[in-house]
Amino acid sequence: MGADDAPIDRFLEMLSAQAGAARNTIAAYRSDLMLASEVLGGALATADAGALARLGDGWASLSRATVARKAAALRRFYAFLAEEGLRPDDPGKALPKPGTRRALPKTLTHADIDRLFAVTAERVGREATLPADLRNAALLELLYGSGLRASELVSLPRNAIHPDRPFLILAGKGGKERLVPISDRARAAVAVWRGHVAVDRAHLFPSGKGHISRVRLFQIIRALGAEAGIPPDRISPHVLRHAFATHLLEGGADLRALQSMLGHADIATTEIYTHVDRARLVALVNERHPLVDVTKPRP
Structure with missing residues:
Protein backbone atom coordinates (compact mmCIF):
# COMPACT_ATOMS: atom_id res chain seq x y z
CA MET A 1 0.00 0.00 0.00
CA GLY A 2 1.54 3.34 -1.11
CA ALA A 3 1.85 6.47 1.00
CA ASP A 4 -0.84 8.21 -1.07
CA ASP A 5 -3.45 5.46 -0.75
CA ALA A 6 -4.69 6.40 2.73
CA PRO A 7 -5.14 10.17 2.14
CA ILE A 8 -6.77 9.52 -1.23
CA ASP A 9 -9.18 6.99 0.30
CA ARG A 10 -10.00 9.43 3.10
CA PHE A 11 -10.66 12.20 0.59
CA LEU A 12 -12.93 9.99 -1.52
CA GLU A 13 -14.85 8.90 1.58
CA MET A 14 -15.50 12.57 2.32
CA LEU A 15 -16.73 13.15 -1.24
CA SER A 16 -19.12 10.26 -0.94
CA GLU A 38 2.12 7.45 -10.04
CA VAL A 39 3.79 10.30 -11.96
CA LEU A 40 5.05 11.79 -8.67
CA GLY A 41 6.42 8.49 -7.43
CA GLY A 42 3.75 7.99 -4.78
CA ALA A 43 4.33 11.40 -3.19
CA LEU A 44 1.16 13.22 -4.30
CA ALA A 45 -0.02 14.03 -0.78
CA THR A 46 3.31 15.65 0.14
CA ALA A 47 4.12 17.29 -3.21
CA ASP A 48 5.22 20.92 -3.17
CA ALA A 49 4.37 23.70 -5.62
CA GLY A 50 7.40 22.94 -7.79
CA ALA A 51 6.42 19.28 -8.18
CA LEU A 52 2.87 20.26 -9.12
CA ALA A 53 4.10 22.79 -11.68
CA ARG A 54 6.17 20.04 -13.31
CA LEU A 55 3.16 17.73 -13.17
CA GLY A 56 1.10 20.36 -14.98
CA ASP A 57 3.78 20.75 -17.63
CA GLY A 58 3.35 17.06 -18.40
CA TRP A 59 -0.28 17.71 -19.34
CA ALA A 60 0.69 19.98 -22.25
CA SER A 61 -0.53 17.52 -24.89
CA LEU A 62 -3.94 17.03 -23.27
CA SER A 63 -7.11 18.92 -24.14
CA ARG A 64 -8.09 22.01 -22.16
CA ALA A 65 -11.10 20.21 -20.71
CA THR A 66 -8.98 17.26 -19.53
CA VAL A 67 -6.38 19.53 -17.92
CA ALA A 68 -9.14 21.53 -16.23
CA ARG A 69 -10.70 18.34 -14.84
CA LYS A 70 -7.41 16.92 -13.54
CA ALA A 71 -6.36 20.22 -11.97
CA ALA A 72 -9.77 20.65 -10.32
CA ALA A 73 -9.57 17.17 -8.79
CA LEU A 74 -6.10 17.81 -7.38
CA ARG A 75 -6.99 21.27 -6.05
CA ARG A 76 -9.96 19.84 -4.21
CA PHE A 77 -7.74 17.07 -2.83
CA TYR A 78 -5.16 19.54 -1.45
CA ALA A 79 -7.86 21.80 -0.02
CA PHE A 80 -9.20 18.75 1.84
CA LEU A 81 -5.74 17.83 3.18
CA ALA A 82 -5.23 21.38 4.46
CA GLU A 83 -8.69 21.56 6.07
CA GLU A 84 -8.12 18.21 7.79
CA GLY A 85 -4.71 19.27 9.09
CA LEU A 86 -2.99 16.56 7.07
CA ARG A 87 -0.57 19.12 5.67
CA PRO A 88 0.18 22.73 6.70
CA ASP A 89 -0.26 24.33 3.28
CA ASP A 90 -2.30 24.10 0.10
CA PRO A 91 -0.08 23.96 -3.01
CA GLY A 92 -3.04 23.71 -5.38
CA LYS A 93 -2.42 27.20 -6.78
CA ALA A 94 0.59 25.85 -8.67
CA LEU A 95 -1.67 23.71 -10.85
CA PRO A 96 -2.62 25.03 -14.30
CA LYS A 97 -5.92 26.83 -14.80
CA PRO A 98 -6.64 26.52 -18.51
CA GLY A 99 -10.31 27.24 -18.22
CA THR A 100 -12.83 25.60 -20.49
CA ARG A 101 -14.54 27.22 -23.42
CA ARG A 102 -17.95 25.81 -24.07
CA ALA A 103 -18.24 25.04 -27.74
CA LEU A 104 -21.28 26.41 -29.49
CA PRO A 105 -23.64 23.48 -29.91
CA LYS A 106 -24.62 22.28 -33.36
CA THR A 107 -27.96 23.28 -34.78
CA LEU A 108 -30.04 22.84 -37.91
CA THR A 109 -31.24 25.44 -40.38
CA HIS A 110 -34.91 26.01 -41.12
CA ALA A 111 -34.29 24.35 -44.50
CA ASP A 112 -32.90 21.26 -42.74
CA ILE A 113 -36.01 21.08 -40.56
CA ASP A 114 -38.28 21.46 -43.59
CA ARG A 115 -36.55 18.55 -45.32
CA LEU A 116 -36.81 16.36 -42.20
CA PHE A 117 -40.53 16.93 -41.90
CA ALA A 118 -41.00 16.45 -45.64
CA VAL A 119 -39.40 13.01 -45.31
CA THR A 120 -41.70 11.98 -42.45
CA ALA A 121 -44.77 13.46 -44.16
CA GLU A 122 -44.00 11.47 -47.31
CA ARG A 123 -43.69 8.25 -45.31
CA VAL A 124 -46.83 8.86 -43.26
CA GLY A 125 -48.77 9.78 -46.40
CA ARG A 126 -48.13 6.47 -48.13
CA GLU A 127 -51.08 4.23 -48.86
CA ALA A 128 -49.68 1.49 -46.63
CA THR A 129 -48.20 3.46 -43.76
CA LEU A 130 -45.94 1.49 -41.43
CA PRO A 131 -46.48 1.89 -37.66
CA ALA A 132 -42.76 2.67 -37.33
CA ASP A 133 -43.23 5.70 -39.58
CA LEU A 134 -46.07 6.98 -37.35
CA ARG A 135 -43.83 6.47 -34.32
CA ASN A 136 -40.94 8.30 -35.95
CA ALA A 137 -43.19 11.21 -36.91
CA ALA A 138 -44.33 11.54 -33.28
CA LEU A 139 -40.73 11.37 -32.03
CA LEU A 140 -39.61 14.08 -34.44
CA GLU A 141 -42.56 16.36 -33.64
CA LEU A 142 -41.85 16.10 -29.90
CA LEU A 143 -38.10 16.60 -30.21
CA TYR A 144 -38.28 19.68 -32.39
CA GLY A 145 -41.67 20.95 -31.21
CA SER A 146 -41.07 20.71 -27.45
CA GLY A 147 -37.33 20.52 -26.91
CA LEU A 148 -37.50 17.38 -24.79
CA ARG A 149 -34.29 15.67 -23.72
CA ALA A 150 -33.76 12.24 -25.28
CA SER A 151 -34.09 10.50 -21.90
CA GLU A 152 -37.32 12.38 -21.17
CA LEU A 153 -38.80 11.56 -24.56
CA VAL A 154 -38.15 7.82 -24.68
CA SER A 155 -39.50 7.30 -21.14
CA LEU A 156 -42.79 9.17 -21.58
CA PRO A 157 -45.78 7.24 -20.15
CA ARG A 158 -48.36 6.09 -22.69
CA ASN A 159 -50.94 8.66 -21.59
CA ALA A 160 -48.58 11.51 -20.71
CA ILE A 161 -49.81 13.65 -23.61
CA HIS A 162 -53.52 14.43 -23.84
CA PRO A 163 -55.16 15.56 -27.10
CA ASP A 164 -56.95 18.43 -25.31
CA ARG A 165 -54.06 19.61 -23.12
CA PRO A 166 -51.37 21.71 -24.83
CA PHE A 167 -48.71 21.11 -22.19
CA LEU A 168 -46.90 18.38 -20.31
CA ILE A 169 -45.76 18.47 -16.68
CA LEU A 170 -42.39 16.82 -16.66
CA ALA A 171 -39.94 15.81 -13.94
CA GLY A 172 -36.54 16.63 -15.38
CA LYS A 173 -33.02 16.65 -13.96
CA GLY A 174 -32.92 16.56 -10.18
CA GLY A 175 -36.62 15.68 -10.05
CA LYS A 176 -37.60 19.32 -10.71
CA GLU A 177 -40.95 19.71 -12.41
CA ARG A 178 -41.41 21.98 -15.40
CA LEU A 179 -44.16 22.83 -17.84
CA VAL A 180 -43.42 21.79 -21.42
CA PRO A 181 -45.68 23.14 -24.19
CA ILE A 182 -46.89 20.57 -26.71
CA SER A 183 -47.79 21.90 -30.15
CA ASP A 184 -51.02 21.01 -31.91
CA ARG A 185 -49.00 19.15 -34.54
CA ALA A 186 -47.17 17.10 -31.93
CA ARG A 187 -50.38 16.21 -30.09
CA ALA A 188 -51.99 15.14 -33.36
CA ALA A 189 -48.98 12.97 -34.29
CA VAL A 190 -48.93 11.40 -30.83
CA ALA A 191 -52.66 10.67 -30.97
CA VAL A 192 -52.25 8.79 -34.26
CA TRP A 193 -49.27 6.84 -32.99
CA ARG A 194 -50.85 5.99 -29.64
CA GLY A 195 -53.57 4.13 -31.50
CA HIS A 196 -50.89 1.56 -32.37
CA VAL A 197 -49.66 1.18 -28.77
CA ALA A 198 -51.36 -1.54 -26.76
CA VAL A 199 -53.37 -0.13 -23.85
CA ASP A 200 -51.50 -2.31 -21.38
CA ARG A 201 -48.11 -0.82 -22.32
CA ALA A 202 -46.63 1.57 -19.77
CA HIS A 203 -44.72 3.74 -22.24
CA LEU A 204 -45.66 5.81 -25.26
CA PHE A 205 -42.70 4.45 -27.22
CA PRO A 206 -42.45 0.83 -26.04
CA SER A 207 -39.78 -1.69 -26.85
CA GLY A 208 -39.47 -5.15 -25.31
CA LYS A 209 -40.55 -4.93 -21.68
CA GLY A 210 -39.71 -1.24 -21.41
CA HIS A 211 -39.27 1.66 -23.82
CA ILE A 212 -36.97 2.36 -26.75
CA SER A 213 -33.46 3.28 -25.73
CA ARG A 214 -31.68 6.57 -26.30
CA VAL A 215 -29.33 4.71 -28.65
CA ARG A 216 -32.30 3.55 -30.73
CA LEU A 217 -33.70 7.10 -30.78
CA PHE A 218 -30.31 8.34 -31.98
CA GLN A 219 -30.35 5.75 -34.78
CA ILE A 220 -33.89 6.71 -35.84
CA ILE A 221 -33.06 10.41 -36.05
CA ARG A 222 -29.81 9.76 -37.92
CA ALA A 223 -31.68 7.61 -40.46
CA LEU A 224 -34.30 10.31 -41.02
CA GLY A 225 -31.52 12.86 -41.38
CA ALA A 226 -29.79 10.74 -43.99
CA GLU A 227 -33.01 10.62 -46.04
CA ALA A 228 -33.26 14.38 -45.75
CA GLY A 229 -29.68 14.86 -46.94
CA ILE A 230 -28.31 15.91 -43.53
CA PRO A 231 -24.82 14.49 -42.76
CA PRO A 232 -24.79 12.15 -39.74
CA ASP A 233 -22.36 14.35 -37.79
CA ARG A 234 -24.85 17.25 -37.94
CA ILE A 235 -27.94 15.61 -36.50
CA SER A 236 -28.94 13.90 -33.27
CA PRO A 237 -31.80 14.15 -30.74
CA HIS A 238 -29.82 16.77 -28.84
CA VAL A 239 -29.26 18.82 -32.01
CA LEU A 240 -33.04 18.87 -32.54
CA ARG A 241 -33.51 20.10 -28.96
CA HIS A 242 -31.02 22.83 -29.68
CA ALA A 243 -32.73 23.71 -32.95
CA PHE A 244 -36.01 24.04 -31.03
CA ALA A 245 -34.39 26.55 -28.67
CA THR A 246 -32.45 28.45 -31.31
CA HIS A 247 -35.39 28.88 -33.67
CA LEU A 248 -37.70 29.96 -30.85
CA LEU A 249 -35.20 32.57 -29.71
CA GLU A 250 -34.72 33.78 -33.28
CA GLY A 251 -38.49 34.15 -33.49
CA GLY A 252 -38.53 36.47 -30.47
CA ALA A 253 -39.08 34.08 -27.55
CA ASP A 254 -38.26 35.40 -24.09
CA LEU A 255 -35.00 33.96 -22.74
CA ARG A 256 -36.44 33.32 -19.27
CA ALA A 257 -39.42 31.47 -20.72
CA LEU A 258 -37.05 29.42 -22.84
CA GLN A 259 -34.96 28.61 -19.78
CA SER A 260 -38.06 27.28 -18.07
CA MET A 261 -39.11 25.20 -21.07
CA LEU A 262 -35.67 23.65 -21.42
CA GLY A 263 -35.35 22.94 -17.70
CA HIS A 264 -32.06 24.81 -17.22
CA ALA A 265 -31.22 25.67 -13.62
CA ASP A 266 -28.91 28.51 -14.73
CA ILE A 267 -29.88 30.98 -17.43
CA ALA A 268 -26.22 31.13 -18.47
CA THR A 269 -26.69 27.61 -19.84
CA THR A 270 -29.62 28.82 -21.92
CA GLU A 271 -27.63 31.77 -23.25
CA ILE A 272 -24.88 29.49 -24.51
CA TYR A 273 -27.18 26.71 -25.63
CA THR A 274 -29.37 29.05 -27.64
CA HIS A 275 -26.66 31.03 -29.37
CA VAL A 276 -28.33 33.71 -31.44
CA ASP A 277 -26.72 35.11 -34.54
CA ARG A 278 -24.78 38.19 -33.44
CA ALA A 279 -25.71 40.13 -36.57
CA ARG A 280 -29.40 39.62 -35.81
CA LEU A 281 -28.91 40.93 -32.28
CA VAL A 282 -27.11 44.02 -33.53
CA ALA A 283 -29.89 44.64 -36.05
CA LEU A 284 -32.48 44.19 -33.30
CA VAL A 285 -30.82 46.82 -31.11
CA ASN A 286 -30.45 49.23 -34.02
CA GLU A 287 -34.10 48.84 -34.98
CA ARG A 288 -35.86 48.51 -31.63
CA HIS A 289 -33.84 50.39 -29.00
CA PRO A 290 -35.72 53.48 -27.71
CA LEU A 291 -32.70 55.73 -28.30
CA VAL A 292 -32.62 54.95 -32.01
CA ASP A 293 -34.99 57.80 -32.86
CA VAL A 294 -33.05 60.17 -30.61
CA THR A 295 -29.76 59.47 -32.34
CA LYS A 296 -31.11 59.77 -35.87
CA PRO A 297 -30.08 63.05 -37.55
CA ARG A 298 -32.93 65.51 -37.76
CA PRO A 299 -33.96 66.61 -41.26
Missing part, protein backbone atom coordinates in the same frame (compact mmCIF):
# COMPACT_ATOMS: atom_id res chain seq x y z
CA ALA A 17 -20.40 10.92 2.59
CA GLN A 18 -20.45 14.72 2.80
CA ALA A 19 -20.71 15.90 -0.79
CA GLY A 20 -22.91 13.03 -1.96
CA ALA A 21 -20.79 12.50 -5.05
CA ALA A 22 -22.02 9.86 -7.50
CA ARG A 23 -20.17 6.59 -8.00
CA ASN A 24 -18.89 7.65 -11.43
CA THR A 25 -17.61 10.92 -9.99
CA ILE A 26 -15.75 9.09 -7.24
CA ALA A 27 -14.22 6.75 -9.83
CA ALA A 28 -13.09 9.68 -11.97
CA TYR A 29 -11.48 11.42 -8.97
CA ARG A 30 -9.72 8.22 -7.96
CA SER A 31 -8.37 7.71 -11.47
CA ASP A 32 -6.99 11.27 -11.74
CA LEU A 33 -5.45 11.19 -8.26
CA MET A 34 -3.86 7.77 -8.67
CA LEU A 35 -2.39 8.68 -12.06
CA ALA A 36 -0.91 11.87 -10.60
CA SER A 37 0.45 9.89 -7.66
